[in-house]
Amino acid sequence: MKCEKKMEKRVKIIVILGLILLVAAPILGFFLDKLLLFSAGPIPIDENSNTDIQDAFAFPVSIEKNQKLVIEFSVYYANISATVKIVGKGAYDAAYATNANPNGLTGESFVYCEFTWGQSPSTSTVASSSRSITEDGYWYIEFAGTTSGDYVVSRPGDYVVIVYGTNSGSSTQVLFNITIKADGPGEFLQNLFLAIGIVILACYVLYFSYSYLNKLRRGID
Numbered sequence: 001m002k003c004e005k006k007m008e009k010r011v012k013i014i015v016i017l018g019l020i021l022l023v024a025a026p027i028l029g030f031f032l033d034k035l036l037l038f039s040a041g042p043i044p045i046d047e048n049s050n051t052d053i054q055d056a057f058a059f060p061v062s063i064e065k066n067q068k069l070v071i072e073f074s075v076y077y078a079n080i081s082a083t084v085k086i087v088g089k090g091a092y093d094a095a096y097a098t099n100a101n102p103n104g105l106t107g108e109s110f111v112y113c114e115f116t117w118g119q120s121p122s123t124s125t126v127a128s129s130s131r132s133i134t135e136d137g138y139w140y141i142e143f144a145g146t147t148s149g150d151y152v153v154s155r156p157g158d159y160v161v162i163v164y165g166t167n168s169g170s171s172t173q174v175l176f177n178i179t180i181k182a183d184g185p186g187e188f189l190q191n192l193f194l195a196i197g198i199v200i201l202a203c204y205v206l207y208f209s210y211s212y213l214n215k216l217r218r219g220i221d
Contacts (some may be wrong), residue, residue, distance in 0.1 A: 039179040045163065108143070109147040
């Protein structure tokens, strides 16, 4: 009897664990869907950034296979025009070494839109290799290495997000806001926890059925 009670207690604990995993799976999937890499604003750079890449904002990122970046880029300040580009790290390093003009750099292709719930940029925009904002505006950008038509295409590697611009007023400051996120392990963990939870509950059903049949046999005997 003691052994049976201990077994029943263990089974209950395992079942509770399975239920916890099933409940936790979508929560983890939601909160870990995107990892925040960088978020700040207003960020000041000098308008010399429009001609000298060493004065531009630069944030290096590495993209793995099938990983996507999401960039939110905005300007809400008078007299300012700012441009965002994503360039390969090799191209950026070469341009930085000579303090080249960022306008001369060919950016990698991405898709963009003003964020719409339930839609990705690929359903509502065309691709671009740079995006500018003057005084007011906001762009939601998705990038995975390059694009094919209006869709992001995975091309893993090392890249640099750069921002440069001008101020048409008396100030030389260029102010902008930027948030950079990357695909996180949310989907993988959600599927893993769901699979483990389902397996645990399936094993419990089999165990319960086996125990019930054993009791029936004992009653018949």
